[in-house]
Amino acid sequence: MAARSAGSAPAATAPLPVSVRCERRNCAHTEPDIPAGPHGLVGGLREARTLRSARAAVRAVSKRDWATVAEADRREPLPGFARWALAERIDCPPEVRARFGSHREFTNRFREAGIVEPREYVELGRPPADVLAVLYFGTKLFPHRAGEAAALLAPLVRAELGANLDAWAALADLVPEFAGTVPELVTTSGAVTRE
Template identity: 70%
Template sequence: MNSGNTEPGVQFLLSLIDPGDAAAVRERLGIGVPVPVDDEQAGWRLDRLGAPRAVLLWMLERDDPDTNRVVFHRDRVDDALKRDILRGLPFGSAAGPLPVRVNCGLQWCSHREPHIPASGRGLIGGLREARTMGAARVAARAVSRPDWAAVAEADRAEPLPGFARWALGERIDCPPELRAQFGSHPKFVNRLRNAGIVEPRDYVERGRPPRDVLAVLHFGTQLFPHRVGEAAAVLAPSVRSELGTNLDAWAVLARLLRTFAGTVPELVATCGAIARGE
């Protein structure tokens, strides 16, 4: 393995141990330190890795205009998110409005606010009259960041139809407390997971394959570091205990990472066991 094709996943795991120990591992594996990439390149890498849709929200939560520009030009960003980005609405804790910097310098890029039709019955009325998944998704597109409180209140007063709840829950910016209000039926939870709505802990513990999960976290260190910190807190204890300063365990990891089909915790535990001869 050389520094030109270093596994981003190995680099991420190395960031969880002491820098001096990480340097010894890099020497053993024949790899260098991570090669910096700009934010646009990191966003492109996340696309290629099939990162869950939730990473788009994790990026927006930074309330950083330059990061918002990277999100705005991702293929998976729907019109509702683009509208709120163009309005300078914060997705994190910033007061807003945020500066808007979405110009990518290409003539074919449209920076106009997308047209999102509203129901003649109003926002809540449109959600209540949705009787198909398609109609519910159309109605859910009309919800903007300031509208979520009203949606939650309407659902408490009289539960919204199931299709509307599903469509709203699949919006990556649906507040977690509103999703919890919608319920925790396994079918609903699985639908959200399949739609790429995950939390960092769930992604680390259940995501597959490990090579892609760890690479997403590696590039996330610059695009959503606050969320990567949550993932690192989950992984760090096992990485330090199973791999730590054991150079043989890291060598096993470098070999297995490309093809291992389990989860990240399973990979780390397997490498530690093999190195110990278990």
């Protein structure tokens, strides 16, 4: 694969080589094993008395631990700081996050912290370049949630872009500077080629 030099580059006329090879060890995400504190996983969450100590305790929660955390909270609700620190995690399962509160103030705090559901993120997130980058990395880091977002976009992408290469090229041209949302970007890219 080669990329042509950009406008202000000094007199480069030949294609510049761009490596697209991805080393296997750099492409796969493996979750680090972070040991729980002296009180164990749930004990550490229950001992947290500040947001800082709760965030430290939450670091030990891995993908396989969410069921244990949910069960512990069902038996006896976890302290507020621990619940907030757990809910802040991007990999917190939606059903666990929902257990921590649905009050409007709690929802507003989530939104202020940038924690939103996939639908809201896809429909309202800006700029689209950042949203698309998060979704791309999400396919490795939180595939189920990224899949939900992709499913939300799929009908619009099929309708507006489909197999139209010009529409896809328009999207590629627009995305770096586009200030709207991802749905607006997709719709605009399709409209540009229909004019």
